[in-house]
Amino acid sequence: MPRIDEKLLPIFDDVLRRNAGETEFHQAVEEVLESLGAVIAKHPEYVDNALIERICEPERQIIFRIPWVDDKGQIQINRGFRVQFNSALGPYKGGLRFHPSVNIGIIKFLGFEQTFKNALTGLPIGGGKGGSDFNPRGRSDGEIMRFCQSLMIELHRHLGEYTDVPAGDIGVGAREIGFLFGQYKRLTNRFEAGILTGKGLIYGGSRARTEATGYGLVYFVDQMLKRKGIDLADKRVVVSGSGNVAIYTIEKITEFGGKVIACSDSSGYIVDEAGIDLDLLKEIKLVRRERIAEYVQLKGTGAYYTEQGSIWDVPCDVALPSATQNELNGNDATSLIRNGVMAVSEGANMPCASEAVRLFQEAGILFGPAKAANAGGVATSALEMQQNASRDSWTFEETEARLAAIMRRIHDDCADTAETYGAPGNYVLGANITGFVRVAEAMQAMGVI
Ligand code: NDP
Ligand code: 2IT
DSSP, X not given: OOOOOTTTHHHHHHHHHHTTTXXXXXXXXXXXXXXXXXXXXXXHHHHHTTHHHHHHSOSEEEEEEEEEEOTTSOEEXXXXXXXXXXXXXXXXXXXXXXXXXXXXXXXXXXXXXXXHHHHXXXXXXXXXXXXXXXXXXXXXXXXXHHHHHHHHHHHGGGOBTTTEEEEOBTTBOHHHHHHXXXXXXXXXXXXXXXXXXXXXXXXXXXXXXXXXXXXXXXXXXXXXXXXXXXXXXXXXXXXXXXXXXXXXXXXXXHHTTOEEEEEEOSSOXXXXXTOOOHHHHHIIXXXXXXXXXXXXXXXXXXXXXXXXXXXXXXXXXXXXXXXXXXXXXXXXXXXXXXXXXXXXEOSSSSOBOHHHHHHHHHTTOEEEOHHHHTTHHHHHHXXXXXHHHTTOXXXXXXXXXXXXXXXXXXXXXXXXXXXXXXXXTOHHHHHHXXXXXXXXXXXXXXXXX
16 A cells, blocks of 8 residues: 655645544545655646645535424434535535434545545536434434424525535435425525435436446446456345445346345344345335344345344455445455455445555455445436436436446546556556546646635
8 A cells, every 4th residue: 555655744744633533534535645646746736736735625614503303392403514525626516414423524534535536427516525413213204304404494505506416325315305305495485406416206306316326336346347357247245234325236236147145234234145135125124214134034034134243254256335434344354355355346435444445455356446436326416417407307228328338437547547657456546546636637727726
């Protein structure tokens, strides 16, 4: 693994000092800075013009109170965040996360990553992220709605088709986006479809947006494997999580002829050697909104559920962490490598701890970093914005074909950049450099912004 170039060390020290305690943000910045040594040798003006410092500092950070009334009539208070990280390439774009672990450091790491991810899509979107420490677990539809309405009372003044366009992330799916959009419309008296993505099809959503992150991840993995002459068909695959990204990853892997034998939630994981029954999984997670343990009860025979050990102890050819940040540590990486994994690709944002990434790279295992591998979701959000702007609506086939082409291009751009910079096969380097240079060049052209 490259170290941070000594010219960039004072910049990193400054990031640590100015953002004390925000460990996930430090981790994300460190990984990008580690990739930039050869870039600043070629472009010393990036350092002279303080471009790196500017890119590490969000353009705007909004923190606000979200008061709401629960079903018992009690007043609850949550904290809302929107970090508008970088608008050099387009309006701020990135999801909203509802999870009790959310804090400003988590939202900053996600907004930072989003900036480069969005640049990689080649579409006109800047980077942002938001959310709340609200825990949706066990909340009724009414509570979720009142919470979303209260959040939007503050957030609406910061949004706009040309300003900031949120979408979903952990804990935020079609239901929440509907409540948020409805409240925005009431507050502004305007039907502005382009202020949110991930909308329902009936009121301005895009076909294939729901499936896009998982499908895109599989297209990316397929490209990495193909380049090595390997076929996804018949591969044993482990996918962590059982939310939006995991479910549609499993669907697409199955379509490619692979077999997903394990998935999880934050309580434990299931293993089904016959291959996960996708209809049953969707019924449990999307319709009933229940825990993954239910799968074993409903499936009957052949599958088991455990809360012991790690899902990464299950031997597989391809591992696709698709739950949350730092869910796969150095021990997990060692276990995967020992069991013969050939490719790891990140469906979630930064699911692999730095140590795990280092171990995969040292072992020569194909590794797809999040900002490239999971960019299909936000890319399809940008396609939704395009359809909204032209008051058009494309077929599923048309939209998916565009998604597949975007993922192929992202893959090739990362692979080509890695090769140009003397590190063939290093997608981490390729993704970081490609994304960074696009944002840096746009900022250069715009003067001191
Ligand atoms: P969902 O809320 O639909 O699902 C999240 C899944 O991850 C659930 O199975 C959840 O389990 C599990 N999970 C969440 N937090 C934790 C935790 N702290 N420890 C263990 N498991 C956890 O979210 P998504 O599928 O949309 O998001 C998953 C990841 O993908 C996130 O990192 C997100 O940022 C990223 N991503 C999402 C995109 C999208 O379009 N939705 C696009 C690109 C990236 P439980 O139910 O027990 O909490
Ligand atoms: O992390 C991500 O890329 C997302 N949650 C999707 C963001 C979006 O605007 O579609």
